[in-house]
Amino acid sequence: MIKVVAKCKLKPDANVEDYLNQARELVAETRKEKGCITYGLHQDINDPTIVTMLEEWVNEEALNLHNETDHVKRIVPGLRELRESTEINIYKEVE
Amino acid sequence: MIKVVAKCKLKPDANVEDYLNQARELVAETRKEKGCITYGLHQDINDPTIVTMLEEWVNEEALNLHNETDHVKRIVPGLRELRESTEINIYKEVE
Numbered sequence: 054m055i056k057v058v059a060k061c062k063l064k065p066d067a068n069v070e071d072y073l074n075q076a077r078e079l080v081a082e083t084r085k086e087k088g089c090i091t092y093g094l095h096q097d098i099n100d101p102t103i104v105t106m107l108e109e110w111v112n113e114e115a116l117n118l119h120n121e122t123d124h125v126k127r128i129v130p131g132l133r134e135l136r137e138s139t140e141i142n143i144y145k146e147v148e
Numbered sequence: 149m150i151k152v153v154a155k156c157k158l159k160p161d162a163n164v165e166d167y168l169n170q171a172r173e174l175v176a177e178t179r180k181e182k183g184c185i186t187y188g189l190h191q192d193i194n195d196p197t198i199v200t201m202l203e204e205w206v207n208e209e210a211l212n213l214h215n216e217t218d219h220v221k222r223i224v225p226g227l228r229e230l231r232e233s234t235e236i237n238i239y240k241e242v243e
Binding site for chain 1: 150151153155168171172188189190191192193194198199200202208237238239240241242
C-alpha cells in the first residue's frame with residue numbers, strides 16, 4: 054500500500070467553496086476506482102486556503118492509472134488554476 | 149476527528165535509521181494513548197530524508213494532551229535535533 058499527501062495552497066483571491074465543490078466531484082469519481090483504498094478531501098483547521106487530499110492506494114500502478122483517468126483530466130486542470138502551490142509526497146509506512 | 153500531517157525533512161548528515169528508531173519508540177508509546185486513533189511513521193518513496201507522521205485523533209483536546217505526555221517530552225527533542233525543517237498541519241475532513 055502507498056499513501057499520498059497532496060497539499061494545495063489556494064490563491065488568495067480563489068473562491069474556496071468553488072474549489073471544494075470541484076474537488077468533491079473528483080473525490081466521488083476517484084472512490085469508484087478499483088485501486089483506491091481511501092481518498093479524502095481535507096481543510097486545515099487554521100487556514101481554510103490549505104486544502105489537502107489524503108489518499109491510500111493499493112500500489113503505485115493504481116496511482117499511475119488514476120492520473121490517466123478521464124475524471125482527473127477533466128477536473129484537475131480547473132483546480133490547478135485556483136492553486137498558488139501544490140506539494141505532493143508519496144509514502145510507504147515504516148514498520 | 150482531526151488528522152495531523154507532520155512532515156519532517158532530516159538534515160543532510162542525519163542518520164536516517166537512528167531517526168527512525170527513535171520515532172518508532174514514539175509511535176509505540178503514542179498508540180497507547182486513549183485519544184489516539186492512528187499514528188503511523190512514513191517515509192517518502194523518492195526521498196528517504198522526508199519522514200512524515202500521519203495521525204488521527206478523536207479531537208483537538210486529545211492532541212493537546214499528547215503534546216504534554218512524558219514520551220513526547222522525552223523523545224521529540226532528540227528527533228528535532230536531526231531535522232532541518234518541520235511542517236505540521238491539522239485537518240478536518242470536508243464532507
